[in-house]
Amino acid sequence: MLPKNEIEGFVKETLRDCLLTHDFSHFKRVAVGASWFVGLLGGDKEEQDLAYIAGLLHDSVRPDTEKVDHAEASADKSRGILEGFGIDSNVINMICQAIGDHRKPVAWESPLHQSVYLADKILEQMGHYVAFRRCVYVGECRDYRNKPFEESIERHFAYRTAKFGMGAFPQGFQGLTKKMMEPLLEFQDHLKRREPWALSLARFFFDIGREKSMLMDDAIRAFRPDGELAKKWKKETLAYMEGGKFREWSELVQVCF
Numbered sequence: 001m002l003p004k005n006e007i008e009g010f011v012k013e014t015l016r017d018c019l020l021t022h023d024f025s026h027f028k029r030v031a032v033g034a035s036w037f038v039g040l041l042g043g044d045k046e047e048q049d050l051a052y053i054a055g056l057l058h059d060s061v062r063p064d065t066e067k068v069d070h071a072e073a074s075a076d077k078s079r080g081i082l083e084g085f086g087i088d089s090n091v092i093n094m095i096c097q098a099i100g101d102h103r104k105p106v107a108w109e110s111p112l113h114q115s116v117y118l119a120d121k122i123l124e125q126m127g128h129y130v131a132f133r134r135c136v137y138v139g140e141c142r143d144y145r146n147k148p149f150e151e152s153i154e155r156h157f158a159y160r161t162a163k164f165g166m167g168a169f170p171q172g173f174q175g176l177t178k179k180m181m182e183p184l185l186e187f188q189d190h191l192k193r194r195e196p197w198a199l200s201l202a203r204f205f206f207d208i209g210r211e212k213s214m215l216m217d218d219a220i221r222a223f224r225p226d227g228e229l230a231k232k233w234k235k236e237t238l239a240y241m242e243g244g245k246f247r248e249w250s251e252l253v254q255v256c257f
Helices: 004-014 024-040 045-057 070-084 089-100 111-123 129-140 149-163 171-192 196-211 216-222 228-241 246-250
Strands: none
Touching (some): 004 045, 004 070, 024 045, 024 111, 045 070, 070 089, 089 111, 111 171, 129 149, 129 216, 196 228
């Protein structure tokens, strides 16, 4: 039996010196999401458990820059961690393949291989939640150090949206991807129009990232929305963080296996 719980405990206790946007809460949500995607794609319980472990370890190395291939580095570090748990080398190879390829689309070989990419890119980097997460990341990322706040936020949003458009995801997940991209694109539009509520939200979470003053999830819960749109963004984000969106999302997926 895979030591899933033991690995989760190790990750929670050991991988602490991470970015605010790449802490244990992020690892856990990607693990849950990766396991969910494997189930949607027809994977069995063991494959779902492997995806869960891959999600826990996928950002075990995460520097504060986009200029380093953290996926490859995380796969290398994860290999050593998994060897320490006495896991079979073939199983380790499958987990590390999913970790090493989670940064960009490739020719996917199995549901497990694809699972971390889908969970990380659709669930964690789209939807209402990403308005908060992305602003924190820009604040803590050294690539934007000493650059103006608004310019940095707009540049990063535009870069990520261009990198992961609809074409970066399988056909069966186009409905889910479209649904998740809508609030992302909408928030970008609010920023471009310099709407006060959007700028206020972005500034608050950018400063959290720059100052590292709070854990990101704690900051989201403590955030006091200014106006109905800000309230909507927080409500939808909390629903995701608390695991309340999977039934809705399942109805948007059309996968044949």
